[in-house]
Amino acid sequence: MINFFVKFKYGIPIYEQVIFSVKKAIVTGQLKPGDRFPSVRELSRELRINPNTAQKVVSHLVKENLLKIEPGIGSVVSQLSSATDMQKKGILENEVEKFVVEAKRLLITKQEVMDALDRYWNEKGKG
Amino acid sequence: MINFFVKFKYGIPIYEQVIFSVKKAIVTGQLKPGDRFPSVRELSRELRINPNTAQKVVSHLVKENLLKIEPGIGSVVSQLSSATDMQKKGILENEVEKFVVEAKRLLITKQEVMDALDRYWNEKGKG
DNA sequence: CAAGTGTACTATGGTATATAATACAGTTAG
DNA sequence: CTAACTGTATTATATACCATAGTACACTTG
Structure with a gap:
């Protein structure tokens, strides 16, 4: 299954x-x-x-x-393992950059992004 | 140039x-x-x-x-134009989903993500 | 007219993706 | 031990994407 x-x-x-x-x-x-x-x-x-x-x-x-x-x-x-500082730096800079640029180009506000992030984080966060 | x-x-x-x-x-x-x-x-x-x-x-x-x-x-x-609700829905669901899954798998906290987002948004936000 | 625009086309080489069909070593259930 | 299951590796084919090269055409400007 x-x-x-x-x-x-x-x-x-x-x-x-x-x-x-x-x-x-x-x-x-x-x-x-x-x-x-x-x-x-x-x-x-x-x-x-x-x-x-x-x-x-x-x-x-x-x-x-x-x-x-x-x-x-x-x-x-496997058990999830915490990211190294290098990995964190990677995702938190590269990925955030892509994300922010795309949002700004569509004139989406920071508040809208934060809300969406907060909502999604909790929604799928039962694990 | x-x-x-x-x-x-x-x-x-x-x-x-x-x-x-x-x-x-x-x-x-x-x-x-x-x-x-x-x-x-x-x-x-x-x-x-x-x-x-x-x-x-x-x-x-x-x-x-x-x-x-x-x-x-x-x-x-061109002038930046605001996203339609459809476009916003797209980026704020699909993109946020990818982002959250990747963060959670590396056990990055919501606070760390929020901080990085906030920092980057202001840093590159002079336009 | 000459020189600059965007655009379209053919062609080639390299890489990535998805498929198919075998094959082999290791492990387990009977 | 044997049969049936694991992950893994190999060769092959077809398609798509990416980057390059070269040429051509309609349009606008100085």
């Missing part, structure tokens, strides 16, 4: 969309540390994607320390 | 990086509404990119209403 959902959009690589869905599932507590993650073949079958694409998803998630492989058995959801 | 700067990074399409730099220049007031925008050939020469890539930049910016073409003359920076 698959315990997360993906509604594929056109124009974004499938493997990226699946990766994001998994991250979202983990962040919201839908997938918990220690949970067994679907096998490559099961992922392929259930999401109707190529086994190689499913394998790409797993290898990326392992590289990002979100999954851990138990050889011969399968993969397991 | 080129009135904005691009430091190219590997792995991100050149035309995307240039587009973002232009947006940033507009948002920060470095490029003001009514300013003449460099011609395709000048952009190509100054940034050392292919004319076709420069043309791609211009056409994208025109499509996003950030530049306006005066046929036979050149292009001019």
Whole structure:
């Protein structure tokens, strides 16, 4: 059984969309540390994607320390670990910059952004 | 003369990086509404990119209403226009979602994000 | 008319994405 | 031990995107 959902959009690589869905599932507590993650073949079958694409998803998630492989058995959801200062600096500068520029170009106010952020943070924050 | 700067990074399409730099220049007031925008050939020469890539930049910016073409003359920076409710909904849900998921997976706190957002908004907000 | 605009087109090379079909080593249930 | 399951690697094909090069055309300005 698959315990997360993906509604594929056109124009974004499938493997990226699946990766994001998994991250979202983990962040919201839908997938918990220690949970067994679907096998490559099961992922392929259930999401109707190529086994190689499913394998790409797993290898990326392992590289990002979100999954851990138990050889011969399968993969397991890892515990979330705090970002290093470097990583924090990265996301909090690069990502915020992109975000702010896009908002300002559409004349969206800081308050609107803060509200949206606050709302979304709590809404999906049960995990 | 080129009135904005691009430091190219590997792995991100050149035309995307240039587009973002232009947006940033507009948002920060470095490029003001009514300013003449460099011609395709000048952009190509100054940034050392292919004319076709420069043309791609211009056409994208025109499509996003950030530049306006005066046929036979050149292009001019447009006035920023407020987003429609649909556009706001788009950026404030999709973009915030991506952002929050990435932050939470690195166990970055809401306060850290809010602070970074607030800091960056004011820092680059002289325009 | 000459030189500058944006734009369109063909062509080539490199890379990324998604698919298909095998194959192999390790682990586990029966 | 065997069968069935794990992750992983390989080769191959088709498509799309990205960046480059070169040429051409209609338009406007000095």
